[in-house]
Amino acid sequence: MTPEDMAPRIVRYGELKPCKTAFIDAHTPGSNQKENFTIIGGGVSESPDQHVHIAIPHGFNIGAAGQPPRCRNSLHSHRTAEVFFVLSGRWRFFWGRRGDAGEVTLEKGDIFDIPTGIFRGFENIGEDYGMIMAILGGDDAGGGVIWAPQVIEDARDHGLVLSEKGKLYDTKRGQALPEGVGPMPVLTEEELKGFPEPTTREVVGGYVRRYWDMVALADRKPCKVIGETGIIRDKPGFEVDLITRGSATEAMHKHDIPSVLMPVTGHWRVDWEGGSTVLAPGDTMSVPEALPHSAVPSMSGDATLYHVVATGDPAGPTWGR
Known part of the structure; x- marks a missing residue:
């Protein structure tokens, strides 16, 4: 692409x-x-x-x-x-x-x-x-x-x-x-x-969940923030991960459904088969299904992003689970 x-x-x-x-x-x-x-x-x-x-x-x-x-x-x-x-x-x-x-x-x-x-x-x-x-x-x-x-x-x-x-x-x-x-x-x-x-x-x-607590949990691998096995154990119809500089990898991966990248801090270089771009805080990127891609910080300093992908679970109710 x-x-x-x-x-x-x-x-x-x-x-x-x-x-x-x-x-x-x-x-x-x-x-x-x-x-x-x-x-x-x-x-x-x-x-x-x-x-x-x-x-x-x-x-x-x-x-x-x-x-x-x-x-x-x-x-x-x-x-x-x-x-x-x-x-x-x-x-x-x-x-x-x-x-x-x-x-x-x-x-x-x-x-x-x-x-x-x-x-x-x-x-x-x-x-x-x-x-x-x-x-x-x-x-x-x-x-x-x-x-x-x-x-x-x-x-x-x-x-x-x-x-x-x-x-x-x-x-x-x-x-x-x-x-x-x-x-x-x-x-x-x-x-x-x-x-x-x-x-x-x-x-x-x-x-x-507080930002700096999640950053600490994501120092070596992405922190599953919301999901069946997340630090917020919920199934709202999607999962949310927090990725930091320490847990980002240049290894390409893909999903069988669209996923979304949303930087919170820092600048992130997103590579995919066919191109590359840099995302800043407040930017939102929809990655197509089955497209190999990676995301890593492109500059020094604090760098975090949220990653969102659908799970197909019912989108509620969540109270009382």
Whole structure:
């Protein structure tokens, strides 16, 4: 495969195309400055304005959220697993019906495998613009987002209405629900009982791993971060490994399905039969199935990357496993 053939499968950080109207809280004060990115797969955006960089099915979706300081993403849930790792900034994740069941603060490289069926939100509590990368289980990402009732109500007060089919309408632009299409129903109190509210101890102990701990574990061989045998023992539909300078190898290998490389620190030279490129933090590369390739740091200094590959397992639920 030539470099020209591979180019559409490499998304550079500086070329990411944001959507500022991706979700129902796009006008809600405190959430109206966030940018959403869909990198691989269709994602869960509710806006037709969302750009998809790589539409090739991988068995999972990859996206990102970029937010200035004190900007938050409202409480929501997914029907499939959602894994975040911090690319830059300092982030507070919180969960529960009202967002007060528990919370954790994550720094660069930290990873959070958020269990299915739990309302969660997050905010940038750092001093600069921050970015978190997200992996969602399944090719269809579970059919969209489930919003906490107050999020839908707040959005309506600021001009955004979500249809029962998951499409956004902006009344400030003169848009209205089509005839015969109703608004997205708000969850009833009885339905809300089905969304667990685990404590901070329960969630952090089982589903959060710190970057420097993983780096230490990956000093000689890649660290299996998420997977059936991972340090987070879960089967969300994909596996995640962390590779460091000490565990990288120039030996070529291949997978029978597409895999994804996502540098966290340093610059990485990726070689394959037919070409080569260098990836920087924030870049995302989709490696085609059956293509021999390798990835090694190209410069001195700290160098780590996450490697993601689908497993074909159900993409949830994960809570309680």
